[in-house]
Amino acid sequence: MVLTLYYEPLSSPSRAVIAFLELNNIPHEKKHISVLKGETKSPEFLKINPNGLVPTIDDDGFIVWEHEAILRYLAETRRVYKYLPQDIKVQTLIDQFYPFFHSSMRPHVIHAFFGYNGLLPAGAWNKEAGRKKVEEVLKTFDEIHLKDKKYIAGDQITIADFSTVNELAQVYFNSDIDWNKYSRVKAYLERCLENPVIKATNIPLIGFTKGNAQVKKSSRGGFWSSIFCCSSSREEVGEIQKV
Numbered sequence: 001m002v003l004t005l006y007y008e009p010l011s012s013p014s015r016a017v018i019a020f021l022e023l024n025n026i027p028h029e030k031k032h033i034s035v036l037k038g039e040t041k042s043p044e045f046l047k048i049n050p051n052g053l054v055p056t057i058d059d060d061g062f063i064v065w066e067h068e069a070i071l072r073y074l075a076e077t078r079r080v081y082k083y084l085p086q087d088i089k090v091q092t093l094i095d096q097f098y099p100f101f102h103s104s105m106r107p108h109v110i111h112a113f114f115g116y117n118g119l120l121p122a123g124a125w126n127k128e129a130g131r132k133k134v135e136e137v138l139k140t141f142d143e144i145h146l147k148d149k150k151y152i153a154g155d156q157i158t159i160a161d162f163s164t165v166n167e168l169a170q171v172y173f174n175s176d177i178d179w180n181k182y183s184r185v186k187a188y189l190e191r192c193l194e195n196p197v198i199k200a201t202n203i204p205l206i207g208f209t210k211g212n213a214q215v216k217k218s219s220r221g222g223f224w225s226s227i228f229c230c231s232s233s234r235e236e237v238g239e240i241q242k243v
């Protein structure tokens with residue numbers, strides 16, 4: 001049975017998996033589970049991933065969620081090591097990066113992505129504070145992680161970069177951050193986006209952040225609920241529709 005990827009194009013971890021599959025020519029079929037329509041929380045999808053999150057894969061009955069685990073699983077099972085080199089030092093630098101990615105980078109960047117795009121409940125977005133948090137992350141990323149390297153784990157792009165470029169693109173394309181203050185990060189993002197597949201996977205996001213979306217109030221909730229601890233905020237977030 002062909003590998004199935006459950007994904008949402010506006011989800012940065014989904015885009016990282018899509019780019020990885022395509023760049024490695026891994027046969028797969030994609031099933032769009034619309035976060036915007038609440039499909040991640042449908043009874044059918046919850047049977048596949050009880051956490052109700054994308055990306056998720058089904059590899060002949062073996063279900064995997066968490067995009068980092070998916071990327072590693074795909075590299076190992078398909079024996080494609082271009083983006084996960086079999087070098088313990090490179091792999092350790094990747095391992096060392098992910099806690100920073102999950103605990104600092106992603107939460108602040110997503111909050112800002114929502115804030116800049118008008119997707120947070122009234123009063124939940126303080127632009128100055130939100131931008132400051134992202135800038136703290138960018139400073140650390142610039143001065144420590146990219147200090148003397150082209151990519152996170154050295155001179156070669158790895159899965160850690162797949163995660164990061166997709167995440168940071170959410171604020172790279174639409175925010176008032178002065179990226180010239182973080183010249184290594186800016187050069188890094190441009191370098192990653194030179195890859196036509198990585199660039200293509202980010203195109204839905206570019207269209208989205210250019211303002212081709214409007215927010216509609218809805219009581220459904222369930223939109224990126226992993227980000228919100230409080231269900232009342234989720235209910236206010238509403239539904240987004242492309243216009």
Ligand SMILES: N[C@@H](CCC(=O)N[C@@H](CS)C(=O)NCC(=O)O)C(=O)O
Binds near residue numbers: 013041222226
């Ligand atoms: N830690 C997970 C995060 C997955 C995640 O947050 N997915 C979001 C989209 S980016 C989602 O599916 N949200 C659905 C919902 O909140 O209902 C990963 O790295 O894969």
